[in-house]
Amino acid sequence: MMRRNPISPQLLALLLLAVCPRLAAAQRVLLRADPATDTIPRRYGPNRAFYQHLYLGYTAVVGAADGPGATLSYPQSGELFAGLRNKWRVTGTTAAGLDARFAYLRYQLRQNSAKQVPTAQPHYRESLNLTQLQLEPFVRLSFGRRGNVVGHYLDVSGWGSWALSSNHSYEDRPGQGQGTRTLVREVRPAYLRRWSWGLGTRLGAGRYALVGRYRLADTFSNLAPAIYPELPRWLLGVEVGVF
């Protein structure tokens, strides 16, 4: 219905409005909604075309070295990681993604008479540490019909990493000279590979997931003594999504 009712006092009011537009602007808006924009289906969300979230977790080194000379302490040997996950939905049940993360991997070496890595010299405490930047593309298979939630899923991935830094650290007690302890850090030892790669899998429900990663690359480079056994290749742990 259209209503037009030009009345002179109202025209006057209109003129006033035109001269002083702030008069209208002074009206307090008690409720405002724009369905034209706020009802547009979103493309971003846990089960939308694209989703991105932070995550963090811990995986323990599982298993023993591939030979004598490098017995590890558990669960101090493990990897702490935090990263950003990017996920693209392919179909209702499948998705692809790319993780980028920092991972701090520590192999805590048990001090015993058989120790050979990196030397036979015993210390009070000793570890090999790698701070890595990792990229991990993955494919996701989701289970069950769901709405805009992460739901239950199985991820299969391949990963590659570059060690931003690596070191061999040890602590002696008592320390040298008058010190109660001596801390030594050998930075970027040549026997540790900086590149690594492998396969991974995740079984998740919502923000929680069980994580398993298998390393295909060797820990030690060609410059390492042949006596060095390969360190355990499996990492198993948990991950929590931040969303």
Next chain:
Amino acid sequence: MWLGLLAGLPAAAQRPAPIVAPAARYWVTFRDKAGQTLQPAAYFDPAAQARRRRQHLPAADSTDFPVRPDYLARVRALTDSVTLVSRWFNAVACRATAAQAARMRLLPGVRSVEAWPERPLLPTGTPRLKASPLPAGPPAPLSPADLALAHRQTAVLGAAGFRQAGQQGQGLRIAVFDVGFRVTDTHPAFAHLHRRRAIAATYDFLRRTSDVYRGGTHGTEVLSCLAGQLPDSTFLGLAPAAEFLLARTEQQGRELYAEEEAWLAAAEWADRHGADIINSSLGYTDRRYFPEQMNGRTSLVARAAAMAVRKGMLVVNAAGNDGDDPTWRTVGTPADADSVLTVGGLDPDTFLHLPFSSYGPAAGGRLKPNVAAFGVAITAVPGGFERAEGTSFASPLVAGFAACAWQQQRDLPVMALFARLQQAGQLHPYFDYAHGYGLPQAAAFSAAGQPAVLPDPTFDFVAADSAVSVIIRPEAAVVPAYSLPLQAAAESLANLDPDAAGPPVPLYWQLRDASGFIIRYEVLEVSQRAILRVPLRELPTGGTLRVHFRGYTASFGGL
């Protein structure tokens, strides 16, 4: 009586629970009901038969016929964990392995076998306090503000008018589906219901017992907004004289997961036991669906609700409490179904939309919510009464209103009642996606049969070259004063001019495109007569500017 009720339940409900449940649940739909018949007089409660007669529905149709026993037997032979037999949908829900499901697909008469995952159905209420053990002694007294709210939550709907007309839901049966009705059997707020045996039937569709007075208290709170009574005799809802069917269809706490099929089973049960109105303060949202799937056709509960309406029952459902959740914001399901009366929440202080009350439109740009009522209400809880928030409580307030309205015009078909309830909205014919048609007013029903009186214009559009202004007429710009009566009747508040009784009247305006979809709407505080100026360039082609103020609605545009 309970034996009779149990005998009336879906056959599967009487089977013992399986010892080992297979992993997956399936929904098996059959092709036909050939050879099946039904004796309506034997199957349906007399109240259900009367409802069908009143609404000129057949005494029974094929959707009421039982599922073919031979089809059922074949499914049971493959899996012994049939959890629901639905006459309405000629289907069963069952647990089966993938191999069993594959074999079921090959059975004669099986139309489809669909995976049917369990998902949570969450109550749409947000009680401010968690359920607590029953304290000893009398209930704590309500504060004066809460007592005032207890009175106003029904008064603003026109409780006094209904009461004076003797309309408090007499002769109607209202089914309430909820998470549990703990202490409903002992709470003094419901003593009057027990005295006159007004709770006609109860059933827990999860535990499969008739005891619904366990579990959560959400249902207790919802029921109190239909028929609860304060110690000073104030009724918290509009239908204290109705009869009730209480169905527990949802779990909470550790066992949060429940099934849409429980809602369907309860709807069939309510149909059989003569329910006129179903109040469901439950809703599915993002755990299973996307907002764009809120189209009234995707979820089983929406289809079940639509079927319930086809059987002559009015389904009233809370809009949901996701209005302030940017990832959802819209109504849940079954509130998304076209024929479900979806109720939004209003702030008792401003009579405006509460931020948490879910917004419309539903998928496809359909109007939701349909109407609104107070989303903050005084409810009965273990040990007393308290103020609770949620559209869960707006829904029973409107369900009670509908009961009174239906009592007045008992032969009204359900969808005619639906339309009348919308027309009774304070804003009608204006609506928006926050308030729907607004707060229903009993006066709209008491005036039934009288010639419609068009409201006097309260504003004018003044068009110029580049803008259109809305100017409130001087006679509508007077804020009425309220004079105290000599003696205040209990219902005096409801008899007042709503403008005087409520908060200052705001102005509602919206821009609609050529299809009628509201692309923008606002509510403005009125502090001057030159209230609104809209540049013409903002008016969509063929669209309109629509304004509502003090009961008068007018449009400008259509250019």
